[in-house]
Amino acid sequence: MKVQLNMIKKTHKSLLVSVGFFVFSLNAYADAYSNKSIATTPHIQTLAASCGACHGSQGNSVGGSSVLAGLDASHFVLQMMAFRNGSRSATVMQRHAKGLTVEEINDLAIYFAQQKRVTALIPPNQRLAE
Amino acid sequence: MAIDRRDFLKIAASKALFSLPMLSKAATQAKGRVVVIGGGYAGATAAKYLRTWSNGGLDVIVVEPRSQFVSCPLSNLVLGGNKDINDLTFGYDLLKSNHGIQWVNDEVVAIDVASRVVKMKQGELAYDRLVIAPGIDFMFEQLPMLQSPEAQEVVPHAWKAGAQTVNLRKQLESMKDGGVFVMSIPKAPYRCPPGPYERVCQVAFYLKNHKPNSKIIVLDANAEIISKKSLFTKAWAEMYAGMIDYRPNSSVLAVDVATKNVKTEFESVQANVLNVIPPQRAGKIAQIVGAASVDKRWCEVDFLTYESKIVPNVHIIGDSVSAALPKSAHMATSQARVCANAIVALLSDQAPDTLPVFANTCYSYVSDKMAMHVANVYRYDANKKMMVPAEGGGVSDKPSELEGNYAQAWAKNIWSDVLT
Numbered sequence: 389m390k391v392q393l394n395m396i397k398k399t400h401k402s403l404l405v406s407v408g409f410f411v412f413s414l415n416a417y418a419d420a421y422s423n424k425s426i427a428t429t430p431h432i433q434t435l436a437a438s439c440g441a442c443h444g445s446q447g448n449s450v451g452g453s454s455v456l457a458g459l460d461a462s463h464f465v466l467q468m469m470a471f472r473n474g475s476r477s478a479t480v481m482q483r484h485a486k487g488l489t490v491e492e493i494n495d496l497a498i499y500f501a502q503q504k505r506v507t508a509l510i511p512p513n514q515r516l517a518e
Numbered sequence: 519m520a521i522d523r524r525d526f527l528k529i530a531a532s533k534a535l536f537s538l539p540m541l542s543k544a545a546t547q548a549k550g551r552v553v554v555i556g557g558g559y560a561g562a563t564a565a566k567y568l569r570t571w572s573n574g575g576l577d578v579i580v581v582e583p584r585s586q587f588v589s590c591p592l593s594n595l596v597l598g599g600n601k602d603i604n605d606l607t608f609g610y611d612l613l614k615s616n617h618g619i620q621w622v623n624d625e626v627v628a629i630d631v632a633s634r635v636v637k638m639k640q641g642e643l644a645y646d647r648l649v650i651a652p653g654i655d656f657m658f659e660q661l662p663m664l665q666s667p668e669a670q671e672v673v674p675h676a677w678k679a680g681a682q683t684v685n686l687r688k689q690l691e692s693m694k695d696g697g698v699f700v701m702s703i704p705k706a707p708y709r710c711p712p713g714p715y716e717r718v719c720q721v722a723f724y725l726k727n728h729k730p731n732s733k734i735i736v737l738d739a740n741a742e743i744i745s746k747k748s749l750f751t752k753a754w755a756e757m758y759a760g761m762i763d764y765r766p767n768s769s770v771l772a773v774d775v776a777t778k779n780v781k782t783e784f785e786s787v788q789a790n791v792l793n794v795i796p797p798q799r800a801g802k803i804a805q806i807v808g809a810a811s812v813d814k815r816w817c818e819v820d821f822l823t824y825e826s827k828i829v830p831n832v833h834i835i836g837d838s839v840s841a842a843l844p845k846s847a848h849m850a851t852s853q854a855r856v857c858a859n860a861i862v863a864l865l866s867d868q869a870p871d872t873l874p875v876f877a878n879t880c881y882s883y884v885s886d887k888m889a890m891h892v893a894n895v896y897r898y899d900a901n902k903k904m905m906v907p908a909e910g911g912g913v914s915d916k917p918s919e920l921e922g923n924y925a926q927a928w929a930k931n932i933w934s935d936v937l938t
């Protein structure tokens with residue numbers, strides 16, 4: 389899919405993204421290209437944390453799944469929409485992409501774009517004591 | 519919900535006109551003490567996110583009798599010889615030190631709800647809000663002969679990962695070729711709906727490779743395989759042909775521990791290795807506090823906050839909750855996060871999220887490398903006042919090595935999230 393991407397800061401603090409022929413605005417102000425970060429709604433905070441089971445805390449995967457932290461927001465939206473409409477085939481992600489609203493996908497994109505990339509900690513194994 | 523281009527434009531238009539930035543106030547003002555009972559998947563997650571989302575404003579104390587975290591997810595692979603129990607065993611040190619969580623190595627034995635105090639074997643703790651995350655308890659009154667630790671040495675359940683998992687593996691290792699492994703499954707709901715069927719695959723994998731004349735008899739109290747049915751049926755037929763004898767509607771009524779003989783309504787079955795998974799209910803402390811009102815087994819909660827419908831200021835998460843949701847580790851952590859977020863809101867005079875949404879992915883291994891999923895997004899339904907599956911959920915077309923890799927990634931990431 390050919391993609392044209394504009395990110396324009398709007399004065400009312402919503403972000404207009406135009407992706408190909410889709411035009412939609414995002415409900416929280418964020419700019420993946422500046423270092424400004426915003427508080428996230430509790431709704432998105434818990435939803436994003438639920439992605440952590442496979443993609444790590446704040447999207448910092450320990451491996452075996454995509455790192456979402458710091459991922460370009462428009463790339464995230466495009467991939468999720470492609471999982472959703474089947475243009476990108478997937479084993480599992482289509483189940484999640486189809487269950488989310490477009491607004492949630494947008495908000496998740498902004499949330500993950502804002503997260504710092506860090507090396508996730510792996511808890512060390514122990515010998516079973518009991 | 520199918521969204522077409524016109525919907526996009528509508529959303530765009532409405533947003534441009536009406537949307538205000540929904541910036542939540544940083545919840546720095548949350549103050550108080552939260553005691554969390556249980557450091558399993560649900561409790562450990564709740565503790566971490568209570569500290570994180572209150573920016574350290576809440577004092578969080580976990581009470582947990584076990585000194586180690588042993589993961590049930592992947593523990594069936596120990597039985598197949600495809601994991602070591604030590605691969606699934608962790609300490610709590612990073613979780614405690616990274617998030618300033620206080621930890622008491624003890625068991626809660628009573629709760630004084632009126633004065634908001636939990637009583638442990640040694641000492642007491644006062645709380646503003648209490649989170650109960652005790653996992654499951656076994657209903658041994660239905661199978662009293664299996665209650666004692668001595669009986670469970672002989673007939674382990676291995677439904678709480680740890681020493682019993684190792685014991686069951688050892689019994690399989692010392693079983694003769696041509697022996698019979700008998701496993702029983704309780705009526706749903708129980709912890710991890712696909713778990714018993716995954717266990718059958720793992721035992722079959724081991725026996726096929728090492729003791730190919732052996733048999734597996736599955737006594738299922740349910741009328742049919744209750745999770746990933748067609749996938750398991752196919753895997754059993756194609757990968758372990760002739761090895762698995764599946765008997766539905768077979769509730770275990772009694773067990774002769776000494777001889778490893780099981781009685782159902784219809785028959786007596788003789789085992790060489792016997793694994794009875796007993797019927798289950800909410801963890802004992804949830805029973806003691808009177809929160810387990812549904813069938814006297816499971817706890818009814820408000821799905822916006824996970825506060826008990828019966829006991830005020832007490833939140834219940836994880837396997838103990840009565841919900842039309844699978845009792846899985848991913849679900850337990852998702853519930854824990856919604857609960858933590860709500861408690862932070864409540865203790866800083868803000869309203870909790872009114873429409874929580876979360877995901878569940880649960881993999882089952884059919885061999886050493888191949889796995890398959892069931893995955894769903896769940897969304898709060900304000901009319902039904904419960905979490906309901908969103909569109910798009912479902913199971914794999916077939917098991918694959920790719921999903922086996924994803925399952926490992928799931929485990930590593932969830933351990934990293936919950937334990938560091």
Ligand SMILES: Cc1cc2nc3c(=O)[nH]c(=O)nc-3n(C[C@H](O)[C@H](O)[C@H](O)COP(=O)(O)OP(=O)(O)OC[C@H]3O[C@@H](n4cnc5c(N)ncnc54)[C@H](O)[C@@H]3O)c2cc1C
Nearest residue numbers: 556558559560590591626652653710836837845846847848
């Ligand atoms: C064989 C098997 C395979 C599974 N596979 C998967 C899988 O692949 N994916 C998946 O998502 N789920 C899986 N599950 C399910 C998963 O293990 C459970 O859903 C999950 O552990 C539930 O978390 P919990 O916190 O409610 O309970 P637990 O993890 O059991 O934690 C409860 C904790 O509370 C403590 N506790 C209990 N009572 C008290 C008390 N009175 N005072 C203090 N502490 C107390 C206990 O010691 C324990 O540590 C599997 C389960 C089994 C048995």
